Amino acid sequence: MSRIRILALGDIVGESGSAKIRECLWQIRKEKNIDAVIANGENSGARGGIDRDSAEMLFAGGADVITTGNHVWQNRPFSDYLENSLSVLRPANFPSACPGRGYGIFDASGYKMLVISLQGTVFMESLESPFLKAEAILEREKGNFDFAVVDLHAEATSEKIAFGLAFDGRINVIFGTHTHVQTNDARILPNGTGYVTDVGMTGVFNSVLGLDAELMIKKFYTKIPQYHNTAKGEVTISGAIFELDTDTFKCTNVELVNIRN
Ligand SMILES: [Fe+2]
Ligand SMILES: [Fe+2]
Numbered sequence: 001m002s003r004i005r006i007l008a009l010g011d012i013v014g015e016s017g018s019a020k021i022r023e024c025l026w027q028i029r030k031e032k033n034i035d036a037v038i039a040n041g042e043n044s045g046a047r048g049g050i051d052r053d054s055a056e057m058l059f060a061g062g063a064d065v066i067t068t069g070n071h072v073w074q075n076r077p078f079s080d081y082l083e084n085s086l087s088v089l090r091p092a093n094f095p096s097a098c099p100g101r102g103y104g105i106f107d108a109s110g111y112k113m114l115v116i117s118l119q120g121t122v123f124m125e126s127l128e129s130p131f132l133k134a135e136a137i138l139e140r141e142k143g144n145f146d147f148a149v150v151d152l153h154a155e156a157t158s159e160k161i162a163f164g165l166a167f168d169g170r171i172n173v174i175f176g177t178h179t180h181v182q183t184n185d186a187r188i189l190p191n192g193t194g195y196v197t198d199v200g201m202t203g204v205f206n207s208v209l210g211l212d213a214e215l216m217i218k219k220f221y222t223k224i225p226q227y228h229n230t231a232k233g234e235v236t237i238s239g240a241i242f243e244l245d246t247d248t249f250k251c252t253n254v255e256l257v258n259i260r261n
Contacts, residue, residue: 002246004109005032006149007257008175008196009039009063009239010182013203013210014230015046018057020237021202025062028259032241036108038115039063040151040177041088042071043203043210048228049074052081055088065089065106067117069153069178070124072100091119091153093133103137105145111246114145116171120154120178130154131166138170147172147249149242154178157197164195172249173242175199180209182238186254194251200238205260207231236260 007029012018021039029037041063044054049071055078058066066088072078082088082100092102103116116137118130130152138148148171154160160176167174169191175198176183182200189195203210208217208231215226236258243253 003252004035004111004244004246006108006113006173006242006244007032007034007037007239008149008151008173008199008242009037009202009237010177010199011040011042011069011180011201011203011210012044012058013180013201014043015054016204016230016232016235017202017210018044018054018061020235021063022057022061024237024259028237029062034241036065036106036113037063038065038067038149038151040068040153041066042068042153045075047075049078050088051075051078055081055085059087064108065104065115067115067151067153067177069117069119089115089117091117091127092137093118093128093130095128102133103141105141111146112144114141114148116148116150118150118152120152120156120159122154122156122159124155131163134163134167134171147244149173150175152176157183160197164189164193168193172244172251175240175242182256182258184256186240186256188251188254192248192250194242194244194254196240196254196256199240199256200258202237202239203235204231204233205236206233234260
């Protein structure tokens with residue numbers, strides 16, 4: 001029985017997060033026998049959001065597909081890059097007038113991997129339903145892919161878990177991003193989907209979601225908005241590895257990843 005191994009990386013934060021990926025990802029790919037890497041890059045830019053330099057750094061580091069979320073529009077000039085890139089996705093349930101695309105079919109060691117970027121709607125922008133959008137994409141691309149992966153970029157755990165169970169057995173890997181905090185619920189759902197509510201972040205662990213703690217604490221004491229400076233310190237790479245059986249594309253193992261060195 002052969003297997004394929006997919007590494008999902010949570011929100012990569014700031015220049016230090018992107019540099020860490022650039023420095024370590026090829027080695028991790030080799031050591032852990034990874035066939036494809038899907039990385040959430042929405043916070044990978046040096047000044048917040050995502051930019052051309054950070055996207056290129058993640059690709060050079062060994063990411064195959066970059067997914068995003070609510071911060072994707074932060075750097076206006078990045079819209080041109082999005083429009084011209086097949087491998088950087090913005091959430092598919094944003095209005096179709098937005099630049100870029102929300103999903104694509106990519107090669108993963110000879111298999112056709114459908115990757116969809118979606119954003120939740122609970123405590124977030126009121127976008128088109130990620131559930132209905134996923135249904136529509138699966139219907140449209142029926143027969144064009146071997147297995148499917150979704151990054152559901154969402155705040156509410158309930159929305160992510162409901163999505164996992166709704167698409168159990170139809171989408172092979174479902175992982176959450178956005179909260180920057182890894183959840184301890186990696187599992188294989190009853191019909192064979194590999195699932196984690198949030199894979200966490202790649203950033204400085206002793207921080208407030210990757211940002212400078214002092215400024216963020218000040219914000220909570222004073223309610224005055226502060227600059228969102230990336231925290232300094234040791235970067236942790238967080239994510240999850242999903243192993244799929246290539247006969248059935250059911251998930252056979254999910255392993256949480258936290259690399260601090
Ligand atoms: Fe984020
Ligand atoms: Fe986000």
